[in-house]
Amino acid sequence: PTRTIAILKVAEGATALSDRWAAGTGDLYRLLVQEVEQQMRDLHIEWRPEIAGFVWMQGESDAIGRRDAAAYGTRLRAFIERLRHDIGVPLVPITAGLIVDQELWPHADAVRSATSQLADDLGPMIAVETNDLPTHAADPAHYDSASTLTLGRRFAEATAAMHGTSWRFPEDLTSARGDGYWTYLERAPGSAPTSLVYDRRSGRWEGMEASVGTSMVRPSAGRAAEIAWSAPLAARMRVTVSATDTGTAGDGTEVEITDGDHVLWGPARLTGAGTVSHVLTLDMPQGHELFFRTTAGPAGDAAGDGVRWDIDIDVLDFDE
Numbered sequence: 519p520t521r522t523i524a525i526l527k528v529a530e531g532a533t534a535l536s537d538r539w540a541a542g543t544g545d546l547y548r549l550l551v552q553e554v555e556q557q558m559r560d561l562h563i564e565w566r567p568e569i570a571g572f573v574w575m576q577g578e579s580d581a582i583g584r585r586d587a588a589a590y591g592t593r594l595r596a597f598i599e600r601l602r603h604d605i606g607v608p609l610v611p612i613t614a615g616l617i618v619d620q621e622l623w624p625h626a627d628a629v630r631s632a633t634s635q636l637a638d639d640l641g642p643m644i645a646v647e648t649n650d651l652p653t654h655a656a657d658p659a660h661y662d663s664a665s666t667l668t669l670g671r672r673f674a675e676a677t678a679a680m681h682g683t684s685w686r687f688p689e690d691l692t693s694a695r696g697d698g699y700w701t702y703l704e705r706a707p708g709s710a711p712t713s714l715v716y717d718r719r720s721g722r723w724e725g726m727e728a729s730v731g732t733s734m735v736r737p738s739a740g741r742a743a744e745i746a747w748s749a750p751l752a753a754r755m756r757v758t759v760s761a762t763d764t765g766t767a768g769d770g771t772e773v774e775i776t777d778g779d780h781v782l783w784g785p786a787r788l789t790g791a792g793t794v795s796h797v798l799t800l801d802m803p804q805g806h807e808l809f810f811r812t813t814a815g816p817a818g819d820a821a822g823d824g825v826r827w828d829i830d831i832d833v834l835d836f837d838e
Contacts, residue, residue, distance in 0.1 A: 524567065526557050534579035535593045536586045541600035551604045566837065568751050568804045569607050571677035575615040575669070577629040578622070578659070587625030591632030595640060607805045609696045609748045611680035612643040613673050619649055622659055641697035642750075644676040680750075683833040687745055687810075688732035693718065703744040704728035705811075711744060734764050734824040737771065737814045745810040745827060749802040752837035757829070759810065760795040763788040764824040769815035771823050776809045785813070788825060799834070 528550045533539060538546040554569070561567040580586040580593075594614075602610055614633050619626045637645040651665035661669060690698030693716045702723035703711035714723035714730060722731035727738030730745060737743045749755070761773040773794065774784025786794045800808075812825045 522565070523570075524557070524561060526554060528553050532579055533576075534586065535576060535590065535597060536580055539576065539597065540593065541596040542604075547597070547601075551601070554605050566752075569605060569610055570681065570751065571611040571613060572601065573613045573615075573673045573677065575673075577617040577633065578626075581617060581623035581626040581629040584625055584628075587628035587632075590629045591636055594632065594636055598636075598640060598643070608807070609642060609699050609701075609750065609805075611677055611750070612637075612640075613646060613676040613680075614643065615646045615648050615669065615673070617648065618651070618653065620658065637694075639694055641692070641694035642680040642699065643694075643696075644680065646672045646676050685747065685831045687747075687827060687829040691723075691730075691732055699748045699750055701746045701748070702730040703746055703809075704738065704741040705744055706741050711746075714743075733826060735812045735827055736824050737812045739814055742811045742813040744812070745829065747808050747810075747829075747831060749804055749806045752804045753802060754834040754837070755800050755802050756832045756834050757798040757800060757808065758795075758832075759783075759797075759830075760793055760828045761786070761788060761812075762793040762826045762828075763791050764826050765822045769823070771815055771825050772813045773825060773827075774811050776811060778807055778809060782808075784811075789815075801837070803837075 528546070530546060533546060538544045540547060558567055577590065580590050598612055602608055614637065616630045616633055617623065617626050619630060634645045637643040648669060651668060652662055653665065654660055654662050685698050687700060690700055695701055695713065695716070702714040704714060704725040705711040712725065714725045714728070717724045720731070722729050726741065728741050728743035729736045730743055735743045735745065757775070759775065763771060765771065770787060770789035772785040772787055774786065775782045775798070782798060783796050788794060810827055810829060814823050
């Protein structure tokens with residue numbers, strides 16, 4: 519309530535994700551990134567701005583032809599992932615409007631389905647319905663004034679719903695990468711991390727050998743399993759963790775918390791159903807990441823090794 523909100527708008531009608539909005543190469547994509555960078559620099563003169571969300575209402579032009587409609591999900595995923603990288607907020611919340619399903623756009627259903635599926639797979643992201651919003655009687659391609667206002671409120675409510683003041687693992691774990699600003703990784707020593715993939719049958723995030731689930735995090739012999747969290751906004755945070763050895767036949771594990779560059783706590787050794795706990799108070803810039811890392815025991819044999827992490831992250835004070 520005490521914050522000032524700025525809306526940065528980049529739009530042009532009758533344009534497609536297949537060309538002008540294409541990730542990294544489209545002229546409108548490049549303009550979008552340039553505008554965000556310039557406006558953020560200008561706002562920094564008197565404010566400390568942060569990007570709270572991105573709203574996307576597009577897809578009609580891609581719903582005209584079958585080929586572009588079929589490729590829409592892949593292209594939108596590339597757009598979102600590239601945009602998050604280019605604006606420097608790895609998990610900026612995305613609110614995407616579902617285009618109206620009408621005869622002007624023969625393949626609207628494919629574009630709508632692709633957008634909804636992406637929201638299920640790639641969090642934090644919410645798809646907003648528009649089929650119930652009336653359009654102009656003489657111009658069915660555009661919403662009328664009342665519908666435009668309603669859509670704006672829906673966008674605002676969806677964006678606000680993806681913000682909060684507390685985050686929990688394992689309670690926040692879902693099948694969507696980024697939900698709750700959590701991601702799940704495995705990392706070999708000296709290498710960049712790779713993302714785990716959600717396995718719907720097991721309900722776990724799985725890698726080559728490492729995995730993350732609600733009841734157990736398993737490292738592999740040569741790779742650590744990591745639970746990563748990205749700060750949605752700048753704030754002073756309290757991080758409360760406990761880690762419990764759950765391995766039934768392993769030689770124990772080691773756990774630690776890092777910010778990617780520095781070890782903030784640990785490594786702590788866990789054996790025989792033991793538990794370690796710790797509390798940190800951190801000033802977190804927007805987009806700053808924490809990594810809750812589990813590695814195999816000293817023998818380097820991960821057979822039977824496992825840890826249950828309980829992680830609570832709470833805002834103590836926002837960086838105004």
